[in-house]
Amino acid sequence: MFEGRLRLFLVRLCAALFLLPVSMAVAQEKDGVGDLKLPGISSYATPKSETPLALGGGGAITLSAQLTDKGTDITRGLVWRVFKPEAVNGKLPMVASSHGGSAVFQLEPGSYLVHASYGRAGATKRITVGKEAKRESLVLDAGGLKLDAVLSGGVRIPPKKLRFSIYEGTAEANGDRALIIPDVEPNSVVRLNAGIYHVVSTYGAVNAVIRSDIRVEAGKLTEATVEHHAAEITMKLVRETGGEAIADTSWSLLNESGDPIKETVGAFASMVLAEGDYTIIAKNRDRIYQKDFTVVGGQNQEIEVLATEAAAMDPEEGAD
Known part of the structure; x- marks a missing residue:
């Protein structure tokens, strides 16, 4: 694993940017959110009654959520789900849902479980509904995480070649970590409950990987930038220095320990590699050639492998 340096910046989230109004609840079968993953509650059942409890004659309850106990109400991006607490066939019956900001539900008197999700952050609370109108508030204890990566000297990495995965x-x-979100694009904001997360930054698709433990604080946006020590390498098989690449070439890349880490076929072999020492083996028409080279972080280069008789290897000693 290759080490990188991590820079963290904490910025206060601006809830005032969210300007959507309070939304009224709608029935589950019409809201289109039944397929969303529900953090904290494993499963739920659809209501059997054709008249949703959310439209019954009970008391009105207004639900709101905040990032912290002293924060302002979140005005957009929330998904509310209301459940009866008694499981049916191992599932909680969902009686109403809403999405937007704060929500108003008309529910029959009784006990309910309310879940609010905000991105990948969420909280659950048991409420009691009577005949009188009331308000309930959920504190999500959540913040945001914004990820990016650069090369040595602060050189930007093309976003299409950069991805992040967030783990518990x-x-x-057994040493494994639960994957929370794969393939996060750079500079996108991910909403998470406050806590420490293990973040894996991948540049390219071979071995340029940086791992970092990052803390997300409630009510704040954590911006984390990691530094990759890697470079883009293009290899080609030529009959003379500066010559044309020979087509139909099979490539096998070995690391410093001699372990194969990448195989490909074509006139060119282009990939991102972490800095270090490598051996490239090229096979064309039953002839095998190889070359040792070194990758320096941030220094892209083109590697030419000469297809000469002097450089050819005995096929019995090469890799198929």
């Missing part, structure tokens, strides 16, 4: 901060007994 605590590893399981």
